[in-house]
Every structure is written in structure tokens, then in C-alpha cells.
Amino acid sequence: MLEDEPIFEDALFHQKRKHGVWREIEAPAIEGPIADTHAHVQMLRDPALALARAGAHNVGFVECIVDPSEDGFGPFRALPGWLLEATGTLRRITGHCECGVHEVVVAVPRVRIACGVHPHNAKLYTPELEAALRAHLADRRVSALGEIGLDYHYDLSPREVQQEVFRAQIRLAKETGLPICLHMREAHDDGFAILQEEGFPEAGTLLHCYNLDEAELRRWVDAGCFIAFGGPLTFKKADEVREAAKIVPLDRLLTETDAPFMTPEPLRGIACEPAHTVWTADLMATVRGAETPEERAVFFEQLYANAVGLLDREPTAWQRSHEDGVHA
Secondary structure, eight states, X not given: OOTTSXXXXXXXXXXXXXXXXXXXXXOOOOSSOEEEXXXXXXXXSOHXXXXXXXXXXXXXXXXXXXXXXXXXXHHHHHHHHHHHHHHHHHHHHHHHOSSSGGGXXXXXXXXXXXXXXXXXXXXXXXXXXXXXXXXXXXXXXXXXXXXXXXXXXXXXXXXXXXXXXXXXXXXXXXXXXXXXXXXXXXXXXXXXXXXXXXXXXXXXXXXXXXXXXXXXXXXXXHTTOEEEEOGGGGOTTOHHHHHHHTTSOGGGEEEOOOBTXXXXXXXXXXXXXXXXXXXXXXXXXXXXXXXXXXXXXXXXXXXXHHHHHHHSOXXXXXXXXXXXGOOO
């Protein structure tokens, strides 16, 4: 994505200007670790560098989204190498940058995996793919099933097929004891109805990449869902998103990126990565009225606890009973 972008091997943020000019901009100060609950790490040009930069900015947790119909299971195999390389890169970029982050104890983020078939690819869902997905859900690094749901904006798979595959994966999540990460676009009525019929998984439901108004969001909140906000929260004309963020209970509020998509202000126009969570988190604190450093620290502590409480749990009973069958 955006292959013409230079790769900056540092811990700084670089804003794209006109005529091929780039300038460094100062990162907001975040009083505590934060989490990116939705990132397509394998789609980044340099996953290890992106994870190192995330660690430099105190992103302590990242949920990597894997679609086996599109990504295969390569990210499962690549993740250890990314983390190892990121550790060395983090030492290098924090030891030489002048952005202040080298003064803080930093570490490569803890990375867990959400695995599931996106509604765009529902037409590719076969018994063989489901069997492979089921096998990989037993991997202890997997902490959610997703992203799954419905997308009526692009309709890249027939709607009836999307609905059938969505139901199948809800049932699989309930069988495995895993929470689900939802992708819903212009399909919220059907998606909500299906979840009511199938039953929301007891392990939890995360509504990802929310861009709805307060009226639509309220029923998802009332159903007990966690709500994740990413780059759109920062967009200049997205007042309705910021207003909606105010109604989510603090203990179910999350930050995300959807990297490499949905880059937040002031970095729009470049590929997004987990480190960019700092911009969303910073504005989220303002939206929620956390103004003093003490209030912000408490706010960020709660957001982080929400993320790890939902997505960094111990293996489920199903995973423990099936781990012997995990593929390498």
C-alpha cells in the first residue's frame, strides 16, 4: 500500500506535504500504555519496523487480524520473526532518535491474533477452509474470531452468502469460547438481527471501525458490545463519530487503527500503522473530558485494561483441549 512512500527507519512521525516534501511532527504525550485492537500487520510494508515504532510510542498491545481466505496462515509463521527483528530495531531507533521516547522504558508490543473470514471473502468459505480455520483457532496466540460480519457497501460476496458465513462463524466462536470482532458496513440491521437470533457470544463482541451516529450505536452498546474507534474519530468532518464516542461506557471503549487503512489526522494520506494509535487515543481523551495529566492517566489505564481484558485472556478450555492439533 502506498509503495511510493519512503521507509523512515526511526521512531518519528513523518507528515506528507506537497511536492514530495516530508516533515517531522511531534507525537502527543500519552500517559500510559495504549492498545491497537485491530491492525492488519501483514499488510504493512515492514511489519517488524512498524511493531518497533509502536513500541517506541508505548503501544503495548496489538491485535493482528488474519483472514485465511486472503492471507493464508503465513502471518502465524511470520510473527515470531517480526517480533525478534522488532526487538533489535526498537533498540536502534529509540537509542538514536531525538523524539524523547528513548527516555521511557519501551518494549515491543504484545501481539495476539484474530482470525476469521471477512464478509468480502465469504464466497470463498468452504468446508476445507472452515476446517483449517478451526485448527488454527486452537493456537494459543489467537484471542478472537474476526473480522467477521456483513458488508453491503461493496457486496463483493452475495448477501445471502455473507449472512450464512457470518452465522457459521458466530457458531464457531461460541464453540471455541472466543470473542468476535465485527465488520459491519451498511448492514447493521441485518447484522444485529442475526446476532440476536444466534446469540451474542458470551466471550464478548467487538464492533470495529465504527462510523455510525449515536442513534445507531446505542443498540450495540445496550447489547453489551465493546466499541473500537480509530482514525475516523480524528477526521475534521466526523463530529457525529466524536459525539457517539461519548455514549460508550468507559469499560467497553477501545482504540484501534485498522492499519494500513484509516490513518488518523494529522497523518492522513500515508499508510496507517499501530503507532498511529497515539493520535486517536489523545483525541479520545479530550472527547471524553480527560484533561489533566492525572485524569488522562486514569483514562488511558482503563482503555488499556479494556483491550487486554477482552483480547489478551488465557487460552479457552476449547483451545487447551485442541492445542495438540495446531498446525506449525
